[in-house]
Amino acid sequence: MRAWLAHHLHSLATAMRQFGETPLSTLFTILVIGVAVALPAGLYLLLTNLDRAADGVKPQAELTLFLKLDIDATAGRALAERIGQEADVAEVRFIDRAEGIARLESAGLADIAAGLPENPLPHTLVIKPREETVTAMEALGARLQVLPESERVLLDSDWIKRLTALMQLGRDLIFMLAVILGLALAAITANTIRLQIYAKRDEIEVARLIGATDRFIRRPYLYFGGIQGLAGGLSGWLLVMIGLGLLGDSVSQTATAYGVEFSLQALGLSELIALLSLSASLGWLGAFLSVTHTLREVETF
Amino acid sequence: MIELTDVTKRYPGGHEALSNLNLAIEQGELVFLTGHSGAGKSTLLKLVAAIERPTSGHVIVNGQNVGRMKRAALPYFRRNIGLIFQDHKLLYDRNVFDNVLLPLHIQGMTGADAGKRVRAALDKVGLLKKEKARPITLSGGEQQRLCIARAIVSRPALVLADEPTANLDDAYARDIMDMFQAFNEVGVTLVISTHDQDLIRRYGGRDVRLAYGRQVSEAMA
Ligand SMILES: Nc1ncnc2c1ncn2[C@@H]1O[C@H](COP(=O)(O)OP(=O)(O)OP(=O)(O)O)[C@@H](O)[C@H]1O
Ligand SMILES: [Mg+2]
Numbered sequence: 001m002r003a004w005l006a007h008h009l010h011s012l013a014t015a016m017r018q019f020g021e022t023p024l025s026t027l028f029t030i031l032v033i034g035v036a037v038a039l040p041a042g043l044y045l046l047l048t049n050l051d052r053a054a055d056g057v058k059p060q061a062e063l064t065l066f067l068k069l070d071i072d073a074t075a076g077r078a079l080a081e082r083i084g085q086e087a088d089v090a091e092v093r094f095i096d097r098a099e100g101i102a103r104l105e106s107a108g109l110a111d112i113a114a115g116l117p118e119n120p121l122p123h124t125l126v127i128k129p130r131e132e133t134v135t136a137m138e139a140l141g142a143r144l145q146v147l148p149e150s151e152r153v154l155l156d157s158d159w160i161k162r163l164t165a166l167m168q169l170g171r172d173l174i175f176m177l178a179v180i181l182g183l184a185l186a187a188i189t190a191n192t193i194r195l196q197i198y199a200k201r202d203e204i205e206v207a208r209l210i211g212a213t214d215r216f217i218r219r220p221y222l223y224f225g226g227i228q229g230l231a232g233g234l235s236g237w238l239l240v241m242i243g244l245g246l247l248g249d250s251v252s253q254t255a256t257a258y259g260v261e262f263s264l265q266a267l268g269l270s271e272l273i274a275l276l277s278l279s280a281s282l283g284w285l286g287a288f289l290s291v292t293h294t295l296r297e298v299e300t301f
Numbered sequence: 302m303i304e305l306t307d308v309t310k311r312y313p314g315g316h317e318a319l320s321n322l323n324l325a326i327e328q329g330e331l332v333f334l335t336g337h338s339g340a341g342k343s344t345l346l347k348l349v350a351a352i353e354r355p356t357s358g359h360v361i362v363n364g365q366n367v368g369r370m371k372r373a374a375l376p377y378f379r380r381n382i383g384l385i386f387q388d389h390k391l392l393y394d395r396n397v398f399d400n401v402l403l404p405l406h407i408q409g410m411t412g413a414d415a416g417k418r419v420r421a422a423l424d425k426v427g428l429l430k431k432e433k434a435r436p437i438t439l440s441g442g443e444q445q446r447l448c449i450a451r452a453i454v455s456r457p458a459l460v461l462a463d464e465p466t467a468n469l470d471d472a473y474a475r476d477i478m479d480m481f482q483a484f485n486e487v488g489v490t491l492v493i494s495t496h497d498q499d500l501i502r503r504y505g506g507r508d509v510r511l512a513y514g515r516q517v518s519e520a521m522a
Binding site for chain 1: 391394404409451
């Protein structure tokens with residue numbers, strides 16, 4: 001156990017020495033990995049912030065049910081009561097036709113309201129569904145439409161459709177980008193490790209001749225790949241933070257100009273941990289593939 | 302300990318370095334391999350150390366058939382053999398101490414125990430005072446002795462030395478041969494390839510002479 005630990009520490013030290021031997025190219029590689037990490041991470045952040053911003057701006061998801069003109073207020077309230085019991089309905093508000101006119105007036109349409117000989121508005125129910133998805137709203141709308149008391153159902157789901165589709169597109173795009181750049185990360189690591197192994201051919205040959213196993217030879221390179229990936233992930237995170245810092249002020253100012261309180265949110269701790277472990281694992285994987293392949297190439301026996 | 306039966310080694314390109322060779326070496330023997338340049342001495346040592354596989358025939362070392370050995374078993378097999386190379390094969394990016402430490406490290410030995418063993422081996426070859434030096438700063442003879450220290454630090458029962466005294470002056474050569482003799486006296490089996498007939502005469506032991514890949518004579522000096 002102690003020997004095992006000592007060996008791992010030694011591998012780690014060897015890997016760190018390797019960084020020290022080629023500081024400039026290592027730094028450059030880490031920066032390149034950082035950019036590869038920062039792109040999808042930054043886009044992800046943009047998307048989550050957009051989602052949050054949309055939450056504050058988007059209108060309530062509601063269905064409006066206009067009752068037939070011959071339905072009186074008592075029957076209307078009773079219907080509201082009944083619909084309120086439905087499992088997929090969160091809240092029902094009954095709006096009396098008199099209240100409807102009052103609303104028109106307060107909305108600055110008093111002239112028009114006054115010009116009307118009698119109140120043309122029906123009693124109205126405003127229904128909030130429990131689930132704000134397009135499918136749920138459409139299903140509820142269809143059921144309301146066929147009620148005998150119902151004249152017309154107004155369902156405004158287009159904006160939800162558009163927003164959902166846009167967000168999904170964004171997520172797909174980020175996923176694709178993450179996969180491609182993840183592969184790039186692994187490939188970058190594989191290439192650096194390959195060059196290192198070629199530079200250390202003699203050492204590997206000697207180690208093999210005096211009884212080193214492949215695992216022994218491989219270990220420092222795996223550490224190197226993992227640490228390089230981790231450092232790359234960190235630099236990517238830093239790049240994103242810098243980007244946020246640069247954008248943050250102008251975003252808040254824009255929000256204030258529109259009368260909303262909004263500030264950009266950075267990556268959370270769990271997201272940061274996920275990002276770092278992913279980039280470290282990709283670095284490790286790239287190192288593993290490269291070292292396994294290259295060791296076979298410098299094989300003698 | 303070592304048994305070669307009908308061994309032929311043909312290198313890629315068709316050159317036959319060894320042809321139908323038969324040879325048995327017992328535990329504790331001191332054996333010199335001699336013969337002209339290109340006779341197949343290094344090839345024979347490489348077959349015994351599992352660095353090359355025989356084209357045909359059997360090479361049995363410590364009861365293991367080298368030709369049929371699995372890749373995964375190779376490292377563990379080689380740990381029982383001390384190898385001294387004609388070209389030293391030292392690592393120039395680390396000091397003398399770390400060069401000798403490497404075999405122990407590979408076998409999972411670290412810490413104070415390993416340090417003691419390394420110093421004991423360096424002491425034996427007279428390099429204790431140079432443990433911090435880089436191999437590149439050592440003379441040819443010192444490098445050769447460093448290579449020997451690395452080969453014996455894990456106390457192998459079999460030591461293979463490929464021309465350990467080539468390019469050394471007489472005094473150095475005798476130093477090194479004295480060392481080998483001392484190992485042999487404590488039971489280590491030694492196979493040494495050399496051109497130096499004087500050496501063999503002086504130290505005695507078995508002389509296996511090769512010519513064009515065949516054994517031509519066998520003598521006890
Ligand atoms: N890797 C190789 N590929 C092809 N031919 C080789 C290889 N190694 C050795 N040979 C050939 O095999 C023959 C025997 O070589 P070997 O190295 O065993 O000779 P040697 O007795 O050690 O010679 P020397 O005293 O010069 O070291 C030589 O003709 C050599 O050219
Ligand atoms: Mg030779």
